[in-house]
Amino acid sequence: MYVDSEVSALRTVLLHRPGPELARLTPRNNDSLLFDAIPWVGRAQEEHDSFAEALRSRGVEVLYLETLLTETLAVTEARDELTAGVLADPRLGDSLRAVVTSYLQDLEPARLAGVLMAGLAHEEIKPGAGGLVYEMMDRHEFVIDPLPNLLFTRDSSLWVGDRVAVTSLAMPARRRETTITHAIYRYHPRFAGTDLLYEPALEHVEGGDVLILAPGVLAIGVGERTTPAGAERLARRVLATGLAHTVLAVPIAQERATMHLDTVCTMVDVDAVVMYPNVAGSLVAWTITAGLGEELAVRAPRPFLEAAAEAMGLDHLRIIDTGLDPVTAEREQWDDGNNTLALAPRLCVAYERNVETNAQLERAGIEVIRISGSELGSGRGGPRCMSCPITRDPLVPPNHP
Numbered sequence: 001m002y003v004d005s006e007v008s009a010l011r012t013v014l015l016h017r018p019g020p021e022l023a024r025l026t027p028r029n030n031d032s033l034l035f036d037a038i039p040w041v042g043r044a045q046e047e048h049d050s051f052a053e054a055l056r057s058r059g060v061e062v063l064y065l066e067t068l069l070t071e072t073l074a075v076t077e078a079r080d081e082l083t084a085g086v087l088a089d090p091r092l093g094d095s096l097r098a099v100v101t102s103y104l105q106d107l108e109p110a111r112l113a114g115v116l117m118a119g120l121a122h123e124e125i126k127p128g129a130g131g132l133v134y135e136m137m138d139r140h141e142f143v144i145d146p147l148p149n150l151l152f153t154r155d156s157s158l159w160v161g162d163r164v165a166v167t168s169l170a171m172p173a174r175r176r177e178t179t180i181t182h183a184i185y186r187y188h189p190r191f192a193g194t195d196l197l198y199e200p201a202l203e204h205v206e207g208g209d210v211l212i213l214a215p216g217v218l219a220i221g222v223g224e225r226t227t228p229a230g231a232e233r234l235a236r237r238v239l240a241t242g243l244a245h246t247v248l249a250v251p252i253a254q255e256r257a258t259m260h261l262d263t264v265c266t267m268v269d270v271d272a273v274v275m276y277p278n279v280a281g282s283l284v285a286w287t288i289t290a291g292l293g294e295e296l297a298v299r300a301p302r303p304f305l306e307a308a309a310e311a312m313g314l315d316h317l318r319i320i321d322t323g324l325d326p327v328t329a330e331r332e333q334w335d336d337g338n339n340t341l342a343l344a345p346r347l348c349v350a351y352e353r354n355v356e357t358n359a360q361l362e363r364a365g366i367e368v369i370r371i372s373g374s375e376l377g378s379g380r381g382g383p384r385c386m387s388c389p390i391t392r393d394p395l396v397p398p399n400h401p
């Protein structure tokens, strides 16, 4: 388990094949559950299977969150912790909590994993069994909320070097996702002994905001999801552990279209990014390095490209922009044209629908593996959002200063 860049050969990745949690989405709840449409579940699964197959065919080991969660639930402490997390919901009240407790107790690990991911609908509990709270609930309400955004494994954890950061998700609809990743990384035998770099109780940081520009150099988007305090906390931790020498804090507009830094910028080569042209010129970065003692040294904002190139030890960072005219660029940015997943330098996965952006990438010498995402994209996330790299080949040997 080791990740020190965005682009070196991808060896192991964590994905989540979308399942019954997507079938919970309705026109009444899709906004609060952070989807822009109601996906066709079967087609979303087919699209996701093709994505996973594209990765496997290039030698990438694909781990599925559902499998890891089921295996984790075989560990008693993990099972207790995850069920306690659900039962702590103050909306339940004592009577309904007692009913849900006994419902969950009877489930074997695969079924329990299913409920933790897809939630529990009102009609799945016996009528009258949960007292006043149950009776007064709307029949469309969930006793346990579903987690349709598990699909976007990028956001709920991220690896830096040999450590994993379990993030702190900002949106209420996603918070419970990190109870799952937190349990997997602490209790699953595959990850035993891994040091945690970050925990969900800390200030908000989401994985889509964190780019490892080069070994030792992180960019952290600060906007709708990651707060300045979250960026500062993560910076402090990576600098203190020697996992990074420089962190760039990059403000992004607090809008849905640019919810994470990786919606406007992803890396496709050791010295190249694909970037939304409508922000390319205006993006800035604060440069953070270790100061005296516990202090951080913070340098005033400069153009992002300049600060990034300097921290990465490059003369300049190449930009490949998305689309030639502002309207095409805006359309393709919305459909995650900038959200590519690099499998190796100059080799990336992208949604096929972003025709202009992909053509631009190819003109710049980047090989593009196109996947369909008409249904997957309704959650507003592309190939990078849907993947959490666990192992990439090192760009430098692990203990390099």
Ligand SMILES: NC(=O)NCCC[C@H](N)C(=O)O
Pocket: 033, 034, 035, 149, 152, 154, 155, 171, 174, 207, 208, 209, 259, 260, 262, 263, 379, 380, 381, 382, 384, 385
């Ligand atoms: N890194 C990303 O940009 N992830 C996409 C997350 C989409 C999800 N529907 C959300 O709003 O959080």
